[in-house]
Amino acid sequence: MSRQRRTFLAATGALGLAPAVLRAQSGPPPVRILVGFAAGGTVDLTARAIAEAMRPLLARNVIVENRPGAAGRLVLEAVKASPPDGDTLMLVPHGPMTLFQWIYRQLRYDPVKDFSPVGRVCVIDYALATGPGTQARTLAEYIAWARTPGQRAAFGSPGAGTVPHFLGQGFGQRSGIDLAHIAYKGAAPAMVDLMGGSISLVVSPLSDSVEQHRAGKARILATTGSQRNPDLAEVPTLRDAGIDLVLDGWLGLYAPAGTPDTRVQQLFEALRAAVMTSEAALRRLTIRALPAGPAELARQRDVEARQWESLVKASGFTPES
Structure with a gap:
């Protein structure tokens, strides 16, 4: 684990996080944020910072569950099959929502029909x-x-x-x-x-x-x-350097399709406040806190999916099974 990530873990208290203890606390069941990658990576550390900040805002325990494998697709399949009550969420990078539909012949989820966008957390360069x-x-x-x-x-x-x-x-x-x-x-x-x-x-x-x-x-x-x-700031973007290629990576929070709009809005309000509270911690990971609501996240997903369709076709990549 890099020094950068150790510093982040210490700053957010994640080194001392004990899921078993959290689950044992009395009260309603926890809100779970599923992450499709191992502990210690950028997505995991972001999820832990957000979960910690959302707990008092929701007056609920919020925990992170890591389910690595299949390039993150296992988490999407799990959330798709979860009850649409807003208690099971996922923090996912943009790839599974925008790119995978063009590189896998058979996905066990539909990135649009199977999920309700809650909000964008941040932008990743x-x-x-x-x-x-x-x-x-x-x-x-x-x-x-x-x-x-x-x-x-x-x-x-x-x-x-x-x-x-x-x-x-x-x-x-x-x-x-x-x-x-x-x-x-x-x-x-x-x-x-x-x-x-x-x-x-x-x-x-x-x-x-x-x-x-x-x-x-x-x-x-x-x-x-x-x-x-x-x-x-001294490093140019590709566009600054004269190359016509622009991509803002992002992390988004999603719930199962059918989650009531009122619940989605409640989750987004908590997410937005949590992101701003966690801005300094996220910056240590060189990612920019930039929350956006469900409609904006859905729009960004659609635009980017069309961009990836063009890039994948131009590459000659053969879709995998």
Whole structure:
């Protein structure tokens, strides 16, 4: 676990969180926030910060349950099958709601019909980072390096079919460079190979490369959002650098379809207040607290899903079963 994440855990009290003790407390059953990834990651830590802040607002115990596996799809299937009473929620990144429908032939959920959006929690930036093997200090210098005759440029992503996979391919196509893709089992081994010079670029969430960037071991050339990250204001967006590719990643809170509107609104009001209370803690993870309501989250999902359809088709990716 990185120092950044240990600091976050200590700040939010998550190191001392004991789910068994929480469940044993008297009163109504807890509100559960399901997370499809292991403890200690960005989604998990965000969920724990939000859960802690929502408890007094809802006058209910709010706990986080980790159910990793199948790239987060297990959680969506579980919430789909849960009673629509607002007591079982999920915090999910945008990929399962916008991208997966284009890369899996058979999903056991419909991202629109099976869930009620409660609200967006935050915006997550993705980053393009290079290592010591290129000497590139700007995106333009990297593109020029990659275009050198005989150069074999390759980028690493946390895995095939992930958001960074298609972002990297989209960047290569829009910048006119032949950029091979190497899929890793997570961002950490990709960063190791970047430092070792085996690959020249890593595309991953900003939090995966920001510590190396600040230490001078890697250089973040650009981020993918619609605006610069306030903590790295010197780093341009792809659009700033002349590449027509914009993606604001996000985390959203969802309930099962059919959850009453009054309950959804109650949950959103608590979520919005919890996000603002947790803003400093979320910033430690290099993510921007930016709450938005159910209608805005639904609109953003629809727009982004169409964007992913285009990117996946352009990549030539073959959908998985």
